[in-house]
């Protein structure tokens with residue numbers, strides 16, 4: 210039987226790699242420490258496979274077929290195409306587990322969920338930047354799940370919680386012997402290409418963290434549905450955290466770090482859920 | 485308020501156009517009569533907009549982003565690219581209703597459905613061949629909904645019924661003044677590119693027709709889940725009929741014609757639901 | 760079983776430009792996909808049975824239509840993959 | 853409001869080959885999309901405000917990065933689209 214061995218979240222942002230040299234040593238040190246502590250914990254749970262939940266930043270999908278959620282079921286996944294991700298160490302070595310992926314998809318379809326499926330997903334910086342910066346012992350197999358956090362309409366926060374529960378159920382129901390971790394990437398507050406670009410909304414971030422920490426589903430739904438409507442567009446990626454939260458049965462989390470960092474445009478946060 | 489004014493279904497198949505001249509005059513006459521009677525009834529309900537529910541035959545989607553269901557929300561829809569569809573009379577004149585489409589999508593997302601969205605859907609022969617052969621008075625606006633009937637995994641029959649109910653609810657909840665019809669296309673039994681290619685499974689078709697006619701949801705689900713697993717792959721398109729059935733509140737239908745026609749590879753059927 | 764790159768090749772053969780290039784230089788076009796050598800052999804041999812085990816039936820039919828296999832021949836070959844054949848027999852033809 | 857063809861153009865500008873062609877022949881590349889004349893005018897004028905009302909913010913930012921607008925300039929222009937401006941002011945701004 211498969212086992213859920215860890216649930217984590219980490220922010221991402223192109224600037225963290227692209228303009229790394231322009232960041233102060235203090236910012237560099239605090240970001241490195243947060244990514245690496247998250248990575249240390251992910252390495253420690255010795256996962257065979259990690260479900261990575263990330264937005265797609267207009268790499269796989271366009272408005273002619275924009276899925277609310279797409280599950281990557283292929284034997285392998287393509288590396289990030291962004292020029293600044295060229296040194297990514299796992300460019301040609303991200304492998305999937307088609308049998309487990311098929312099980313997750315079948316479980317979803319049989320429970321009235323309807324993801325799009327990709328046999329050849331390209332994993333952009335959203336997926337890969339945290340995996341890189343975390344300095345893992347070794348890269349587990351990956352089940353990538355791309356969430357539409359960029360272009361309306363998007364899944365409701367309530368539905369994201371349901372997706373988390375569905376993942377939990379699918380893992381528990383898998384007959385194979387597999388240690389599965391979950392890594393949500395993105396958020397918390399940021400704003401890209403909008404008039405608020407560059408602003409980090411610490412008040413939103415703190416409400417979001419408090420709600421996820423407390424664990425109560427109704428509060429999570431209420432705080433996020435409300436908050437997402439009135440803060441920067443990048444905060445929409447917090448719905449990936451909600452999926453992780455649902456998968457962890459809403460038991461609350463341990464905040465590894467919260468680093469509001471306008472220099473990288475992102476309210477960076479890192480967490481590990483209680484199991 | 486929008487109003488559901490008619491729910492119809494009609495089969496499709498490339499051979500009906502591509503090899504029309506090779507069909508006997510009897511087959512031509514019976515197919516024409518069935519399409520035109522369905523078209524006469526669709527014209528009679530004076531729809532402003534028709535929701536056309538069809539499979540996509542590998543025109544819009546591939547295995548790198550294969551949606552279970554995709555709603556075409558654009559201002560216009562592209563015409564069929566298949567060479568045999570070149571004389572299609574509405575090639576550049578298929579228009580959508582973005583406001584109604586956005587309402588349907590928002591209703592779906594708020595009710596825990598998660599379609600893919602397309603602002604520029606290409607409508608292949610599945611959508612267009614029936615619209616052409618039906619000889620409508622005039623072409624209504626179109627809300628195209630592409631269902632994955634071709635490549636596993638596909639939505640369950642139960643979920644298709646739920647989608648039908650959702651469409652019914654979305655129509656009833658639209659504040660605009662709009663007469664809406666539904667046209668499901670595809671099915672019933674056929675087999676394409678499989679060892680049973682060319683066989684029409686009349687027993688399956690009759691069970692399917694009887695179940696839809698009787699209207700009982702449990703019977704529809706049972707008969708189709710069972711039957712689809714053991715007949716030709718083309719019959720998977722019958723799930724489009726199930727969506728229409730759900731939209732019509734499962735009140736049973738009037739069979740316009742059933743023409744099992746191995747010469748076009750398809751168990752052709754035509755129906756109008758009771759409202 | 761679905762062979763992604765074979766399926767992708769069949770899918771893109773729907774484009775007239777790809778078909779033209781394929782007619783002129785089949786190996787060159789196949790090299791643009793990561794198709795396994797044994798699958799390339801099946802393509803070159805027009806091995807309907809072997810390929811049918813690796814892709815979507817509609818894509819299979821499209822491909823053989825595009826390369827000019829008469830419908831009657833495709834029908835007889837695809838029907839030969841029917842019950843009585845195990846998947847392994849189909850693959851190894 | 854989403855302008856599909858403008859968005860498609862911005863989306864495809866992510867491809868280096870499209871960017872190269874655009875640098876050499878901007879009108880030729882725009883002609884490959886069904887972009888309305890007034891939107892083409894906004895593109896030619898680097899009118900961040902007008903274009904921001906018509907496409908996804910990420911696509912907007914990608915585009916102006918690719919055509920070499922300095923980040924500081926993009927920031928000041930996009931911030932000028934903020935509250936106080938009506939959509940019409942942004943479009944005609």
Ligand SMILES: [Fe+3]
Nearest residue numbers: 264335395446
């Ligand atoms: Fe992001």
Ligand SMILES: [Fe+3]
Nearest residue numbers: 539610670721
């Ligand atoms: Fe069909």
